[in-house]
Amino acid sequence: MAYRETEKMRNRKAQARQHILDCAYRCVIEGGFRSAQITHVAKAAEVATGTIYRHFESKEELFAEIFRTATQREVNKVAEALATVDSAVIRLEAALRQFAERALRGPTMAWSLIAEPVDPRVEAERLLYRKAYAEHFEQAIRDGIEEGSIPPQNARQSSTCLVGAIAESLVGPLSPTQADGEREPDPDQQSELVESIVCFCIQGLTGIRR
Amino acid sequence: MAYRETEKMRNRKAQARQHILDCAYRCVIEGGFRSAQITHVAKAAEVATGTIYRHFESKEELFAEIFRTATQREVNKVAEALATVDSAVIRLEAALRQFAERALRGPTMAWSLIAEPVDPRVEAERLLYRKAYAEHFEQAIRDGIEEGSIPPQNARQSSTCLVGAIAESLVGPLSPTQADGEREPDPDQQSELVESIVCFCIQGLTGIRR
DNA sequence: ACAACAAATGAATAATGATTCACTTATTTT
DNA sequence: AAAATAAGTGAATCATTATTCATTTGTTGT
Numbered sequence A, B: 001m002a003y004r005e006t007e008k009m010r011n012r013k014a015q016a017r018q019h020i021l022d023c024a025y026r027c028v029i030e031g032g033f034r035s036a037q038i039t040h041v042a043k044a045a046e047v048a049t050g051t052i053y054r055h056f057e058s059k060e061e062l063f064a065e066i067f068r069t070a071t072q073r074e075v076n077k078v079a080e081a082l083a084t085v086d087s088a089v090i091r092l093e094a095a096l097r098q099f100a101e102r103a104l105r106g107p108t109m110a111w112s113l114i115a116e117p118v119d120p121r122v123e124a125e126r127l128l129y130r131k132a133y134a135e136h137f138e139q140a141i142r143d144g145i146e147e148g149s150i151p152p153q154n155a156r157q158s159s160t161c162l163v164g165a166i167a168e169s170l171v172g173p174l175s176p177t178q179a180d181g182e183r184e185p186d187p188d189q190q191s192e193l194v195e196s197i198v199c200f201c202i203q204g205l206t207g208i209r210r
Numbered sequence C: 001a002c003a004a005c006a007a008a009t010g011a012a013t014a015a016t017g018a019t020t021c022a023c024t025t026a027t028t029t030t
Numbered sequence D: 001a002a003a004a005t006a007a008g009t010g011a012a013t014c015a016t017t018a019t020t021c022a023t024t025t026g027t028t029g030t
Helices: A007-031 A040-043 A049-055 A057-081 A088-105 A107-114 A119-149 A155-175 A187-206 B007-030 B039-047 B051-053 B061-082 B087-107 B107-113 B119-146 B157-176 B187-206
Strands: none
Touching: A007 A040, A007 A057, A007 A107, A040 A155, A049 B119, A057 A088, A057 A107, A057 A119, A088 A107, A088 A119, A088 A155, A088 B039, A107 A119, A107 A155, A107 B157, A119 A155, A119 A187, A119 B061, A155 B157, A155 B187, A187 B157, A187 B187, B007 B039, B007 B051, B007 B107, B039 B051, B039 B157, B061 B087, B061 B107, B061 B119, B087 B107, B087 B157, B087 B187, B107 B157, B119 B157, B119 B187, B157 B187
């Protein structure tokens, strides 16, 4: 025998894999999943199309992984905002803000994660992550009910409503048909948007007018 | 010259067109837009594939029309519920109920209209109709603000939140991955679902606990 | 240097489905 | 009945992309 898999090679392989992921990620940032074809990704990563299949089972697998990574980052941010020592209502408010503001700051990716039509395999990830968001919210709502700052209610259902309300509110502003070429920030309008969403949601939870 | 288009032929043509629409509609009811390929539709309508292109510009055009018709029906139902003489809050509540209950009664079509991944041309219709729902809600919210039953707020934004909250709440229960084979009604669970949605939404609007 | 194996390549292939078009059939008018 | 025109047909074509695989290039141990 002559060739034995070595540490150096294992590293190099992992690095190549990561490089492909990074480039594919950049493709999605630039034009959504739609425009991120294997050929593009291969070109961006400066490898042959076949190489991608050495590292990933299929296109869907590759993009599912990207979706997972990107959304996990967002879920973590929301979880972070919910992890302070404040009252549940304050924490939920912060989390909703975080969600909306981050989306508006990275609109293409946010749109891809929230609303872009994607392959079934990737859509499955999306459903999973919507559930993940909802679960974080749900826990906070339960906390609020326990501490008395939120009236008793179906926490599961309410959390789903939160996710829906915020996502729907963002679809318009993020949609590429809406403001494709130049997605100007217009900070005033954006912060009013965020305020209205938060206001509706907190009121929906607590019944307390602000 | 010899052939002149006649009333009889115009009727027959319109009828053929409608027949194709009906059959395509039935295909969508049965398996969503995904499984409604031109070949299937042609087979269902007992015409050749080419015939379909005599009546419709393209596949997307055909399905956009179906989407439009189906959603318009739903929008009308919501509009109807909003058109009574009751107070705005009562009317909004009835409309939300109507929306949710109808969706749960026709789950495949509802899922196709609300959440199924579709072609861009059809997706455009979806966005349009989401806006249509929101506009009806918006008007009712304005009425409520005027009559004093709903506190002042950004009616446009709140209406979007309503649409998002209700749609998201239904995606899970309607999703074919969730309960594909047999979508049992389980009326108890469904009515609890509807109650929670309505409760959250009305509270989000009014700030009044129920 | 060479044997043994792994990784990379990218043109060729495959798969999917919408769309076309040369041809057949039906309808109307003279 | 025959000319003129429209509607219908469906096998063949086209377009788009993901995926494969025979071949080349790179790495390791003796």
